[in-house]
Each structure stands twice: as structure tokens, then as C-alpha cells.
Amino acid sequence: MGPESFIILLYILVLASYLGFELINKVPPTLHTPLMSGSNAISGITIVGAIVACDVLDYGSISKWLGMIALVLATINVVGGYAVTDRMLKMFKKK
């Protein structure tokens, strides 16, 4: 990676972090647990990297196996995270 692409990525990081702070500051305490488990599911985005890492055609490759382990764990994180968040939010009712 050259300095140019690094700077672009850094821009994305800084702007996205700022946006994150702005958005999350507005979330009321009532929803903090679903917010955390929902954002936890988002942090499973590393699943994208895991899929790429699995794409090696040699079963003798250590990096392929690392990728496959990462893929299973990231999928648990993503699928479980979204499912449990949905389960919780379903319960929030106003009578």
C-alpha cells in the first residue's frame, strides 16, 4: 500500500468515526443493549476478509485454514448478533 491509498483509508476512518460518535450519542439508554449487540454484529464485517482468505486452492496452506476458522467465528458473530438483537427489539412494546 502506498502513502496515497493509506491517506484515503485514514480519511475514511476519521470521518466514519466522527459520524459514529454523532449517531450513537443520540441513542437513548433504553436501547443501549440492542445497540451494543447490533453493533457487535456489524463488527463481524471481518467476515468479508475471512471469505477472501478462504479463497486459496491449496489445503496445505496455513492461511486458508486460518481463513476458514475466521469465517466460522465471524459468521457466528454476524448471524448470532443480528438474530439476538432482533429478538430483543421485538420485545420492546408500548402498551
Add this chain to the structure above:
Amino acid sequence: MNIFIQIAYLVASVLFILGIKMLGKTKTARKGNILSSVGMFIAILATVVQVEMISLTDILICVVIGSAIGLLVAFKVEMTKIPEMVALFNGFGGISSLAVAMADFWLNTQEKSLVVDNITAVSVAVSILIGGITFTGSMVAFLKLNGKISGRAITFKGQHLINLVLLIGAIGLSAVALGDFSNADYMIALAVVSLLLGILVVIPIGGADMPVVISLLNSYSGMAACATGFVLNNNVLIVAGALVGASGIILTQIMCKAMNRSLINVLLGGFGQTATNVDGQEGPQITVKEVGLEEAAQIFDSVSSLIIVPGYGMAVAQAQHAVRELSEICEKKGILVRFAIHPVAGRMPGHMNVLLAESNISYDKLIEMDEINDDFGNTDLVFVVGANDVVNPAAKTNPSSPIFGMPVLNVEKARTVIVSKRSMGKGYAGIENELFGADNCLMLFGDAKQTITKLVGELKEL
């Protein structure tokens, strides 16, 4: 770079942002979560189309296994155990970021014998460091929360020095690894040190501080994904990771504020140990007034406003449903019923709200501390269920109390306070509660679930 794939990643990023925005309102929250999951699905799909056909089976197998486990856990888990589950999933996110960064590094330097540039190598090291700490730290938090290991702060001499040495060692290893890519031993050693560091950093932190720890680890898992984004030069990882990182940091701050502790103070650990020592020589014995069920029911019957203050003890006693019945019968009698929720009432931010929502209590009755604290003065009756430290007036009046300065609910200002409590045991901070000795405070001893169920029975007869 395939333009369509990049656009798909952009769409995914926007959906994550919109999803989090919608999570901020109770009405739209569920849709927001679904939107964010659609974003994730698009990102996954855009990635899968890039891979070789032959790899597809392997990928599918991994995804099916992961989804099955994830769904099983998500549908089986009890709401009281959500903090454990979040800790566990957090850890999985962290270790997979570590594994992806390591896989990429290994593929390039060991299997393809390429030279990676310094920026990528530093990103790999950061990814391994944060991912490793997130994984083992989350596992320790998980084990502490579900009681497999002691929830007490585990401290030993030279603890902080060891952590410091390990951290310096980790930075040193990263520097050496940068100088010699052909030798992967340094990165492996870095992974080992990071994993060790995660254990040692969380082990001295006591159970009461777990809400802070979970929030912080949540933030770390985002940062680890971010670092992996730099390794893979992938924008969507950076956007998603940054959002989660920010979210975790804000929740950490809120939790620290709610306990009047600095983050450094929490991380240094040991809280809840010194307090018990101080206790031995502490002043006057508190004499409490007990109240019987019948008398308590009569008090409930005579008031026109009631605030219920639930604490984690209520969830431990599984008394949420009994509490809901109590609130319903009181409302039928024309009493204004509200719930006062302290930010650290549960084991993670917002946990108490989920527990009460599960037992079918309308969310507009759950009022946060800052909004309800001025109302205690003109309230007839406060009913405290399984809460202790968060209603201790010593936090306002006694500068020598370990919880002095912590924002607490002003329950003692109400005309009458009834406290449902198993025994005279102490709260998480291990200190006496002056509230229980107050003139307007009555103790209703016994198991919360049984007592409240009986109380509801008495009220029905009145």
C-alpha cells in the same frame, strides 16, 4: 479493482450507518437492525462473487456451521445472560480479525514469498494486538459473568508491571517483525503476547465493573476490524469497524460516568476488594425496620404514586414477571406507576430495560435516572427490588464511602420506601447502605419473586 464490488461495499456502508441511526429510536430500531443486516448480506455477496468456484464449497460449509451455531445461541440465550453472549460474540469477532490479518500476512510473506510494505505490516501487527486482546479479554469477561471463574477482582503483586512489560514487548516484536518479513515467528510471538495480555488486563477487574469492560471490548472488536481493513485495503471494514469502535467508546464513557470512575481507575482493577477491608472498622450499626406482607400491601393500597427501582438482584431472583403483575394491579387501583432505571442497574448498558421489556412492561414507563430523580420528592412510595449501591445516599453524603460521587437515585426523598431484599447482605461494592436505616425505609425480607407474588395476592384481596 472491480467497480461493482466497490459500489456494493459502499451501499453496505450506507446501510450500516442508516441502520445505526434507526437503532436510536424505539419505533424504528427493529427496522434499523434489519437494514444493517441487509448491508452485511450485500457485503458478503459482493465478496463471494469474487472467489474461485472451487473455494465456494469450503466457504459455504464454514458459513453454514457458523450460522447454525449463531442462530442456536441467539434463540436459546436467556435475557439475563445477554452480557455473557455479547462478550462471547465480541471475542469471536476479535479473534477472526486477528486470524484474517495473520492469514493475509502468512499468504504473502510465507507462501508467496512477497515483500509487504511497512504500512500493511504495521496494520497486521495492530490487528493481531487488538484482536488478540479482544479475544482473550472477552473470554475472561464471559467466564466471570457466568460464574465459571470468580467475579471478584483477581489481583497479584506486580500485575501492572507485567502488563506494561508485555505491552512494550508487543511493540518491540512488531518493530522486529517489520525488519524481517521472511521470518513469521515474530508475528506468531506477537499473537501469543497479545492473547496473554487480554487475560491479564481483564482478570483484575471485578464483577461490578463488567459493564465498562464489555463496552470497551465491544469498541476493541470494532478497532480490530478497522485495522484488518487497513491490511486488506478494504473500505467497508474500516467504516463498519469505526462505527463500532465509536459506539463502544461512547458506551464506555457513559458507564464510567454512571459509576463515577475514570476509565484508568476501572482498568487498573481491584475495585470491591479494599471496600470490604474498610468495612470492619466502619461506624454505627444500622438498625432497620421490618415490614410484614399485610402491612406492606396496605401501604401499597393507600398511595397514589409509586416508583419501582429494579436492580440486578431482581433478575437473579427471576422476579421480573412478579414485578410486572405488581405494577399492573397498582395501575388498576389508579396508582401512577413508573420505573426508575439507573444506568448500571444491569450487567451491561441498557440491560435492565431489556429484562423489563421481556416481562412485558411498556417501555414508556421506564424512566432514566436524570429524568426521574427530581420526582422522588413528591412520590408517595418507592419500591426497591434487588438494587443496593445505586440507591445508597452515602454516595451523596459520605465522602469516605468508596462510592462517594457516584450518581444515585434519590429514593430516600420519597415519603415511604419499601426495600425487597433477601437478607442484609451487601451490594457489589461491599458497603453498608444507610438508606436501610432511614426513618422512612421499611425492609421486606425474603426471596423477591415469592415475596412480590404474595404481595400481589394480598393486594388483590384489598
